[in-house]
Amino acid sequence: MFALMSRAVNTSENVSETTRSEIQTFIKKVIQANINAKGYSEEEMVSRAQAFYSRMDGKEEPAYPLLKKYCGEFTALATAMRMASANLTILEFLKKLIHAEAGKHNAFVKNYIDELIARANPMEKAVYDEIRYNELIIRYQGEVEVAKEKFAAEQTHDASELCLIAEIIDWVFTADEKEVNGQSRLNMFALTREIHEKAINNHTAAYRAIDKIHLPITIGEYTTTADFSNEASEQQKVEQFFAAKRDNSLTQVKNWPAYVGFALGIAAAIASPLTSLSLLVVTLIGAGFGVVTLLKNKADRKQILLDYDNSISMTMDVLRHLFEEYGTYLAEYYEYDRYTEQIAAEFAQL
Structure with missing residues (x-):
């Protein structure tokens, strides 16, 4: 919902700057509240996203034989080059994600609304829980205690204050493109845009901070x-x-x-x-x-x-x-x- 709201607010020409700013501020507060729910911090979420971007760097060692032979800090130079080369992969990733097919937008919204309509109310949830519990008993061949333990674990997971933002970040990077709607990924990405932007900025600052001027040579x-x-x-x-x-x-x-x-x-x-x-x-x-x-x-x-x-x-x-x-x-x-x-x-x- 927040993802859709964020996208709508940012792209609509009928929303004033004041309204846009107020809505974005509200969304940020909700996001921050969720991050803090389990003692996390924004810095941890940024680091989480940064780890994904850092893995986009080149894996091959740059081919500079003289620097490798005579420079004692060639490893640092190679690291800086690999991290910088990740920018090309990051750019391709962002382009593919941000420029999702426009034709899929309406289908995504429809599916999202259908999901809200189909979501179980409290009475229906109790029935579904009972069905799930019985399914677990059958799966574990009548071992009631085992079924209770598994059911309780599922309920705890569902009811606990999960760090939704961390899950969204992971999902944006790991979701199977063949199974996930591109518009869905885009909206989740837009929701956590500031975290992703800070993560990439941190990645950039890290490789730029490597000294590439004063180097030991023998x-x-x-x-x-x-x-x-x-x-x-x-x-x-x-x-x-x-x-x-x-x-x-x-x-x-x-x-x-x-x-x-x-x-x-x-x-x-x-x-x-x-x-x-x-x-x-x-x-x-x-x-x-x-x-x-x-x-x-x-x-x-x-x-x-x-x-x-x-x-x-x-x-x-x-x-x-x-x-x-x-x-x-x-x-x-x-x-x-x-x-x-x-x-x-x-x-x-x-």
Whole structure:
């Protein structure tokens, strides 16, 4: 009844804004009262609907091999993409639900009125209860106590303050489309429109809140939290990292041992004519050690510079391609995110 009232009020051109507002306020109060009947809250109903919408996301992992290989938070990026991709499925769901065949509307109203007319009055209900009780006795082959227990459970379910709104939410998503009138689903959806709208907004806020800009990356020995909004800055960080590593390695190459060797050789050379041949050998060894050390240090410095050039070139190349792939990822993500505008437009038609 409230669903029909809500739809009629929203679509009628003969209802003033004041009247429309008053009726909608009344319906909202009734809905809220039902939600609170068993200690539920609107937030719980929103979460209930949100869970259904969240299950509409894509199940396949986005194909971004470089991000997967080098980004430590690729799982978060994949989650954001899957959740955003759900917008397309959500939009299709809303379109199919909201644009139910207009021709079915009159049939739905007629069936609804017929159901009200056919609903049992208190005296008829007592008779029906007696019939149901006897049916249970027959089903359980004369086990009266079992039949009483089952009958009492059914009566408790019927008479209790069920959270009707929770059941409506579940029904909108789980009802068999082949067996349920599209207009019926639409009216139940319209009745709980605000809950569905908040649920989708929460879904959107959840994936938008995932940090897709500042991401940890590891390229070989280089590790940092990259700012994917500033490629130039990240390139500079790479240069600084390897320049510091190069300079540190170069400082480890020491020439002073060679100079010590030369000094010993010179001292031995001066003393050797006055003493023995052994000092001449020391002279040769000291000079040789100095020469070999200087040559080795030169080769080591050359290798350090070569390693620096190779490392920074490789890291820069990966970083450049990583930013390119990230740009592709972001374009796809925003393409899905823009469906929220169409989703909002569908709600505006209710």
